[in-house]
Amino acid sequence: MTENSAINRTKIKRRSANRRATEATILAAAESVFAEAGFGGATMQLIADMAGLPKANLHYYFATKEALYRAVVQRIFQIWLEAADAMDGAPGPTEGIGAYIDAKMEISRRHPNGSKVWASEVMHGAPVIQDYLETTLRDWTAGRVAVINRWIAEGKMAPVNPDHLLYILWASTQHYADFGHQIETLNGGPLTEADWETAKASVKEVVLRGIGAI
Amino acid sequence: MTENSAINRTKIKRRSANRRATEATILAAAESVFAEAGFGGATMQLIADMAGLPKANLHYYFATKEALYRAVVQRIFQIWLEAADAMDGAPGPTEGIGAYIDAKMEISRRHPNGSKVWASEVMHGAPVIQDYLETTLRDWTAGRVAVINRWIAEGKMAPVNPDHLLYILWASTQHYADFGHQIETLNGGPLTEADWETAKASVKEVVLRGIGAI
DNA sequence: CCTGAACCTGACCATACGGTCAGAAAAAGA
DNA sequence: TCTTTTTCTGACCGTATGGTCAGGTTCAGG
16 A cells, blocks of 8 residues: 555546536535526526536535535635635735625626525525624624724724624625626616726725725 | 495495405415525415415416416515605605615515515516516616606715615615524524614614715 | 546436325315 | 305326436556
């Protein structure tokens, strides 16, 4: 059992690389179908068709529909949290919250399906990620609230309730993904590059002026 | 056929009163189940149980699951539109937008399930109410955009993009219904009367200052 | 070339779902 | 009271779904 031989590692790596690629294909298809139809409306057959795989193969990689859904949601939560970094290390709210809005708007633009799945999950009472809400998200929120309170204490922004400010940030940015269809309908078509710039600028302008940081 | 005899009218009225009451019971149960499980996840049996009626009776009042869903969504859209009145006849953005925020926050508080069903419907591409989006909602939006532009021209607020301002308003207020579970988790329990007042005040403060109306 | 493990899949199964229907019960009308 | 209409419901049906499984295929390792 020379498990750390170069050949062995290479082959194992190729194996698991294929595995990860197939998993990624399935996850992408699943995200799309779950976003369009919701958990209840999605079918394994539909996901399989979209992934170009036989249905039974899905069950080889993900034991149950719920396990697959779980994997999709967790991947989204990771992306969601990464945007949090944008707020770190900023000298003040203009930079910190501005960058956070940019990051979250970019997520809405690049991962609209992920955002929808997340929204759907939370709307239905977060049956799968309740523990994340109570641990990771709670901790993250507490940290940002502290930062905002510090900025307020330093006179860098108006004394706005930090929790509700975060809700406004989340809501305003995610809205462009979750309600993207409504926006596109009113807009008469998909948002152009310029439209997205206007959107970002508008949200930042209103929020930053709203907290007295402009 | 003395159709307009008093007795006749009374009996017809009682009949249709019963009918309406049963329909209302079914609609309330359906709204709750659709909000919790989504269209695909909801079952007629579950709705029937919650309404305290045999499943077959549901099909007597609503031919199909989709017809029932349609009725639920349309009822919500009515409530949604009624809040629009709050913005009318206001002398300026402080009163108009302030009242609109109050009205929409109140909807999020009183009709969280309705809001969730609406959100779910739009997120899934508005298969049922697409025509409403393109007609009624589009007209309503155009009207408010005109009002906002007038306020801007009159120097009563900053020259904020009116469309994106509306999105911020919708997003920030509906968030308290659609993501109510997340908020309650972070809050450590349901929002109290005082919490709701803080929420309303915070949204109004940030938005109104954000558009230069404070 | 052989072996065993990992990977893949068509065919199948039990269940739960939306919807139907015959006919009972209740109410209205004469 | 008798008839007609409306309301209600248990039992049933066809279908689609999530999930299983036996057996095939591929591929690394010796």
